[in-house]
Amino acid sequence: MSEASVAVHADADLLAQAVAARLLVKLLDAQADRGQASVVLTGGRIAAAVYRAVVALPARDAVDWARVDVWWGDERFLPAGHPERNETQARSQLLDLLPLDPARVHPMPASDGPDGADPEAAAARYAEELAAAARPGHATLPHFDVLLLGVGEDGHVASVFPEHRVHYESRPVSAVRGSPKPPPVRITLTLPAINTAEEVWLVASGSDKAAAVHMALDGAGPVQLPAAGAAGVSRTLWLLDRAAAADVRPRFRSLR
């Protein structure tokens, strides 16, 4: 796992624009290296701003979107098209506006999908979809070039919440019942699955995230503060605005 590094931008708007620009470069580099690219999407407010910023950048057309695989790190287990689904947000703000190959877009199942309202079966189905795309030598997961995470006020990432039993799940995808943040039923990649990504970017905006950001970078344990347990294989990048970075310790300040 890689050491965390931190980049701080003046406000949420600049943060979203910077993350969008980084994301395009990351996808371009991956396509130059591997002929294809893969991204794991997140939900939440800053993610939506990033998606809008990607679409607004002219350089978006430099990416060959037909050779991008799109996965999700977590999903709110609601009917397809529900406005609170992370998929619905990503499609309306980003995916529907890009020339992607629909076969390479991999949403997590909805609660009115083939498994009905059974999140455990839906999680198992998504695990199978991931395994079917696994690279040789990796039994359960495909290669993720970059995995995006929002950070909750409580330090949750994806739908891995503090002190939740999902921390003791050994499979890469888990159903989550009793989420402290609505809706109560969700599906998530677990931290070990998240941590197989080449790069993990934790994106946080606003003063209500400052305490969680500070604790995650200051040695909190992952069960107490899940964001502390998210790390990419080659890079772990915290992308913050000034308000979210307000309590970050001086050892990171040279990067501000």
Ligand SMILES: O=C1O[C@H](COP(=O)(O)O)[C@@H](O)[C@H](O)[C@H]1O
């Ligand atoms: O419920 C969720 O929340 C987090 C963070 O959302 P935000 O609006 O506080 O930025 C998000 O990362 C996660 O994917 C989502 O399911």
